[in-house]
Amino acid sequence: MSSHSFKLWSIMRDVRSENPAKRYKALFKLNELKEKETAPRGIVLEKLVKEAARPFPEPVDVWDDPSYHLLRFVSDFYEDDLAQLMIDNYNGFSVNAKGEVVRYLCELSGEKYRVLICDYLEASLKDNTAILPLDALFDEPNLVRRIVQNFYTYIENDFYKYEFYRMLLFCLRNESIIPFKHKYIVPLLIEDFKKLKEDYLQYDSSYDPKFVYNNWKENYLAIRSNFEVLLSLIEFYYSDDFVGTLKEAMTFKDPQIKTRAAIISLQKQIDVEEKILFECATNVETSELLYWELLRIHKEHLFPIKENKQHYFAKSHLFNLVIDNSNELSYPDQIEIIEKIFTTNYYGQGIRYYFISFIHEDEKKLAWVGGYGIDDEDDSIYMWEGTYIDQNKFSDYSIQEHIQNFLYDRKEMIKEIEETVEFTSRPPIFKMNLFIAAIYCYFTFASWGGYFLENDMNSLRFGIVMAIIGTVFITWRIIRYNKVKVELKTFTLSYHNGFKTKEVQINHINKILNRKSPILTRIFKRQPKTILIYNEENELILKIPANYVNYEEFSKELYSGTLHLSEQPYIEEAS
Known part of the structure; x- marks a missing residue:
């Protein structure tokens, strides 16, 4: 053993x-x-x-x-x-x-x-x-669809009700199923709204974030989450029966419930008061949520804040980041923007960070929220996610010293990240040289055979020459192809062909195709497929022999490595 x-x-x-x-x-x-x-x-x-x-x-x-x-x-x-x-x-x-x-x-x-x-x-x-571990199931959309279609009647089971509501909503949002069983689902939604409203109203008159993320955390957040699920389902199962429900939900003090109800109302042409949108837009819990939802339904022009929107987005982003990553019964309070810092991202593009202070667990803390892009639109919600809580205390340094430390730490971090190798691959040298070695061996042994059988000195000389040429050529190929490498780092993709290196920044990649090579390449170079990489102008900027990499693994790494880009390149799937 x-x-x-x-x-x-x-x-x-x-x-x-x-x-x-x-x-x-x-x-x-x-x-x-x-x-x-x-x-x-x-x-x-x-x-x-x-x-x-x-x-x-x-x-x-x-x-x-x-x-x-x-x-x-x-x-x-x-x-x-x-x-x-x-x-x-x-x-x-x-x-x-x-x-x-x-x-x-x-x-x-x-x-x-x-x-x-x-x-x-x-x-x-x-x-x-x-x-039902929904996080694992949601990685299998087809399986979730099958579960919903086969077991949807468990929506009536109080033990599984909201798990099945969530799976149904997941399928509807992913368009893996169309809204089905209206006559069955709608009455259940109406009845469950009534029951859930009774639970919610116990908290509404006393609503305060301090209570929500402290004393009420164990019970209230589940009620809110379930309420949001039911409201979101109205988008797909809407009828006039829900008008009163939506209007009432917009009067609730919970800003997240109010925001969800307002968005559905706007979709269904129900009047939403300007003051409701303003409350949601300026509330630290929902400023980001409201704007993202307005973008989703193509009504972002209704966002009531017209200037300095990022001030609200940054505070809201920090608030939700702290809440999502805190297991403690506390929440960030007194969030204040101290300074705006302009710098560049990993690709040299201009970005803006917000230097923010806040109170958390009775201590004044610092955060850097950003970086927001400034090239296309100066007041955009889009960012390259780099928000983090500073471990230094506010009192340790002056504001300018905090900023200098941030810029220095960021510079060092970029250096480290730039050199991180996400994927590397080399060609299969043994397989590539086996065929050539076999040809040289054939001619060499055939020549030596001529010498031993017929005592032909020319055959011996030819065999020796072939052996020398074959050894030199194969050695040269091994040395050359040992240098060949495909390497994906955090921000760059490079290909060294044995003589020179071609490197491209991944943010300049528009599409990646895995296509059949020209017939001469297939015959003489034994490269059946070639990976073609194009830039934003649709120009071919890099070609990599497909047999130098495991394309399935290569494409997956590229996909995950470009998720942070605002415009992710098209990557052809492995076939």
């Missing part, structure tokens, strides 16, 4: 200990082994799954969930037998571990796993034991 497997057997024993300290130590060791990425034997993985389904001592804290941690360890190893074993032992897992089973199945490719998930849901939804 390997030391790795022995440690796992020891951990499986210790996680059952009645001593919480011993369980904690065992789970800590398990996470250490997980980071080492050493694959244990299949029989050990199967034992871990079965062990995770057995009863454990009563938990003493959030971390004390051995069932979940054991499955998290197993989920790094994708095997058919493990998937079926998880389903077979499903009822024995903890709640969090059950969610991990669905995540695991979502990661596996193949129709049989989608069928397995649907079969699991059919069996477990009936007794309310199914867990």
